[in-house]
Amino acid sequence: MKITGFRSETYSMKMNREVADANLPSGVEIMPASILFLETDENITGISLGYGGGVEHLFHLIEGEDPRDVVGLWIKINDYLHKAGNEGAATLVFSAIDMALWDLKAKIAGEPLWRTLGAREGRVRAYASGLDYSLSDEDLFRFYRHMAERGVTAGKLKVGLDIEADMRRIGIMQDALSVAAAKPGLMIDSNEYWSPKQAVRYISMIEERYDLIWAEEPARRWDYDGLRLVSSQVRTAVATAENLKSLSDVYPLIANEAADVLNLSSNHSGVTGCRQIANMAYAHNIPVSMMNCQANFMAQVAAALPGHTMMEVVDPGREHCLKYDNHLEDGYIHLSEAPGFGIEVDETILKDLQQNPPKGKGAFPFPRREGAGRYLVPPAPGETPWSS
Amino acid sequence: MKLTSCKITPVNTRISRIRLLSDAGAEGSWVIDHDLHTMAESLFSAALAGQDPRATASLWRNMLDHAGDNLQARICAAALDVALWDLKSVSGNEPLWRKIGGARKPANIHFSIGGCKAGSGEEDRRLHEALSASGFREGRLDSPLDADDLALRIERLASALAQDAQPPALYVNAREQGALKDTIAAIRTLEQRFDITGIEAPFPMWDASGVRRISENIRAAVFNDLSAYGRERLLPLFRAHSLNIVQLSIFRDGVSGVLELADAAFGYELPVIIAAAPGNIGAHFAGALPYFMSLEIAELPEAQTLPSEIAISDGWALPGDAPGLGVNWPQPSI
Ligand SMILES: [Mg+2]
Numbered sequence: 001m002k003i004t005g006f007r008s009e010t011y012s013m014k015m016n017r018e019v020a021d022a023n024l025p026s027g028v029e030i031m032p033a034s035i036l037f038l039e040t041d042e043n044i045t046g047i048s049l050g051y052g053g054g055v056e057h058l059f060h061l062i063e064g065e066d067p068r069d070v071v072g073l074w075i076k077i078n079d080y081l082h083k084a085g086n087e088g089a090a091t092l093v094f095s096a097i098d099m100a101l102w103d104l105k106a107k108i109a110g111e112p113l114w115r116t117l118g119a120r121e122g123r124v125r126a127y128a129s130g131l132d133y134s135l136s137d138e139d140l141f142r143f144y145r146h147m148a149e150r151g152v153t154a155g156k157l158k159v160g161l162d163i164e165a166d167m168r169r170i171g172i173m174q175d176a177l178s179v180a181a182a183k184p185g186l187m188i189d190s191n192e193y194w195s196p197k198q199a200v201r202y203i204s205m206i207e208e209r210y211d212l213i214w215a216e217e218p219a220r221r222w223d224y225d226g227l228r229l230v231s232s233q234v235r236t237a238v239a240t241a242e243n244l245k246s247l248s249d250v251y252p253l254i255a256n257e258a259a260d261v262l263n264l265s266s267n268h269s270g271v272t273g274c275r276q277i278a279n280m281a282y283a284h285n286i287p288v289s290m291m292n293c294q295a296n297f298m299a300q301v302a303a304a305l306p307g308h309t310m311m312e313v314v315d316p317g318r319e320h321c322l323k324y325d326n327h328l329e330d331g332y333i334h335l336s337e338a339p340g341f342g343i344e345v346d347e348t349i350l351k352d353l354q355q356n357p358p359k360g361k362g363a364f365p366f367p368r369r370e371g372a373g374r375y376l377v378p379p380a381p382g383e384t385p386w387s388s
Numbered sequence: 389m390k391l392t393s394c395k396i397t398p399v400n401t402r403i404s405r406i407r408l409l410s411d412a413g414a415e416g417s418w419v420i421d422h423d424l425h426t427m428a429e430s431l432f433s434a435a436l437a438g439q440d441p442r443a444t445a446s447l448w449r450n451m452l453d454h455a456g457d458n459l460q461a462r463i464c465a466a467a468l469d470v471a472l473w474d475l476k477s478v479s480g481n482e483p484l485w486r487k488i489g490g491a492r493k494p495a496n497i498h499f500s501i502g503g504c505k506a507g508s509g510e511e512d513r514r515l516h517e518a519l520s521a522s523g524f525r526e527g528r529l530d531s532p533l534d535a536d537d538l539a540l541r542i543e544r545l546a547s548a549l550a551q552d553a554q555p556p557a558l559y560v561n562a563r564e565q566g567a568l569k570d571t572i573a574a575i576r577t578l579e580q581r582f583d584i585t586g587i588e589a590p591f592p593m594w595d596a597s598g599v600r601r602i603s604e605n606i607r608a609a610v611f612n613d614l615s616a617y618g619r620e621r622l623l624p625l626f627r628a629h630s631l632n633i634v635q636l637s638i639f640r641d642g643v644s645g646v647l648e649l650a651d652a653a654f655g656y657e658l659p660v661i662i663a664a665a666p667g668n669i670g671a672h673f674a675g676a677l678p679y680f681m682s683l684e685i686a687e688l689p690e691a692q693t694l695p696s697e698i699a700i701s702d703g704w705a706l707p708g709d710a711p712g713l714g715v716n717w718p719q720p721s722i
Pocket residue numbers: 189191216217242
């Protein structure tokens with residue numbers, strides 16, 4: 001089996017609702033996406049989802065190679081990126097290639113990726129995450145109640161700009177989830193808007209009313225001193241790492257005992273990179289949690305990782321041209337026996353999205369908001385449905 | 389696919405073959421000490437029977453939960469894990485190196501002469517064989533640091549290897565129980581004469597800060613012996629930055645644990661040495677571990693307990709294309 005070619009498709013889509021955080025509280029509804037198809041000489045195609053244009057810059061490293069040697073190819077690509085660095089766009093392409101190779105490896109074995117990776121069952125506990133800064137209080141309640149009705153017992157709220165509103169909305173999330181659990185799991189995510197000391201103040205205030213599982217990115221992604229400071233001063237666990245790129249980025253956080261939970265993503269240098277981080281975290285007793293993604297495809301990986309707790313489910317409607325075979329029920333993402341990631345692409349819908357790009361509110365990637373790390377700039381009247 | 393039974397049959401007077409059988413016909417094998425038969429069988433019944441053998445990651449943790457702190461149970465879990473990976477690879481008709489995602493890559497190797505006395509016929513013979521047979525460029529010997537014949541033995545090992553490489557890589561397994569400052573002094577004295585690549589266990593592994601102090605005071609890299617295995621015993625050494633190389637063994641961590649811990653070591657950019665195993669099957673790891681350094685070879689190719697498809701030449705070990713571990717199992721002895 002040899003890799004013979006690739007096809008990279010980019011498109012944009014309009015989600016069913018806006019997603020937002022403290023850095024862009026007004027939210028976006030248009031999302032860019034890309035799909036990588038890796039072709040082989042045996043008519044099996046590997047598919048991965050990501051934001052990767054520029055595959056041609058790395059493709060020569062895998063052309064003619066056997067996709068089953070994916071970890072060896074990961075090492076080859078990582079070594080190739082040595083001088084320029086495994087960063088930015090290079091990481092996205094690296095990740096997309098590695099994921100498509102794993103999709104191929106599992107498809108060649110005729111099994112779902114969770115089985116290739118050694119999991120006993122294709123089942124991952126889920127938590128609800130609204131990316132909900134621009135949802136009205138009513139829509140916020142509706143989102144978490146909908147998730148609770150599918151058995152989800154924990155939720156993560158976007159916070160950061162208005163501590164009174166944050167408190168109120170944590171209460172709304174808790175109420176909505178309370179039909180699924182007597183004591184719903186509560187988490188917050190301030191997306192690096194706070195300084196470490198702001199985080200200590202605000203998290204401490206929230207802790208007076210709510211018991212939090214974790215506070216996400218309460219300091220900058222690389223700031224192991226700041227993250228460690230927050231963790232040492234609050235009861236809540238500090239979660240971070242979603243914006244890092246690889247195990248080598250995560251290393252300082254682990255070595256300096258700065259993170260209590262590590263958020264893993266498909267952009268952590270692929271399945272291989274993700275598993276490396278999880279394995280190192282596991283050796284250090286640090287739980288890991290997979291980030292949200294289209295069609296929840298990374299649940300395939302989460303199912304097999306040691307120390308994985310629960311995976312973020314956002315479900316804003318990003319699957320327009322994707323056919324997938326997993327569902328959320330009883331609080332778990334249930335994966336099927338479909339080979340690989342279990343994702344297929346509807347080419348007709350993809351073409352249509354490319355030819356008729358949808359219009360709407362769109363500003364990916366999120367910029368950093370005024371005041372971040374220094375002072376709060378609450379949402380202006382009209383900036384969110386709930387600010388006045 | 390489900391695991392149906394575990395059959396254990398003698399290979400020689402010391403070790404037996406574990407065979408894991410599945411309802412799909414595929415089977416996987418590895419070895420275990422005679423003494424551990426019963427324990428391996430009961431661990432199989434408790435943790436593996438009826439399970440899908442492809443669920444290696446889940447089953448590894450399941451077995452460790454059963455093994456707890458019991459070292460013998462741990463060794464059984466590791467042996468069963470290796471057999472599971474053999475089964476998983478064989479059922480996919482792939483060699484282990486490919487099943488774990490690695491490329492087919494020659495493994496850098498070193499020859500371990502163990503603790504033979506200097507000048508003994510045995511050591512002379514082994515050194516000569518190592519030299520002539522396979523082109524070893526790296527060697528390891530076992531010795532207390534205060535042994536009178538240590539310098540002589542290192543010299544002989546170095547000269548045995550020197551024909552193939554300049555300078556040869558030398559590892560000393562110190563198994564040291566001496567006082568910290570005496571140990572540092574002894575290693576420094578050796579280092580005035582020899583360029584030593586690594587010292588194994590220069591201090592008890594349970595003293596993470598002591599091991600770090602040794603490392604900080606000598607030139608050679610410090611690595612763990614097999615008393616430090618698994619995350620439970622390696623974590624204190626990682627946290628204290630005690631080690632400069634991590635040694636992993638399939639006899640403690642199986643294939644699953646070696647893969648996991650090699651990633652943890654990679655986070656620290658610590659090179660990995662794979663301890664010796666029959667058939668030299670550790671060569672399968674060379675293309676899949678991100679920071680693989682050297683595989684220990686304890687048996688010469690022509691005198692192997694378990695002949696395998698792994699070919700040794702010019703100081704490198706290259707795994708073949710046979711499915712699974714590539715072990716050529718001898719006919720069962722009667
Ligand atoms: Mg986040």
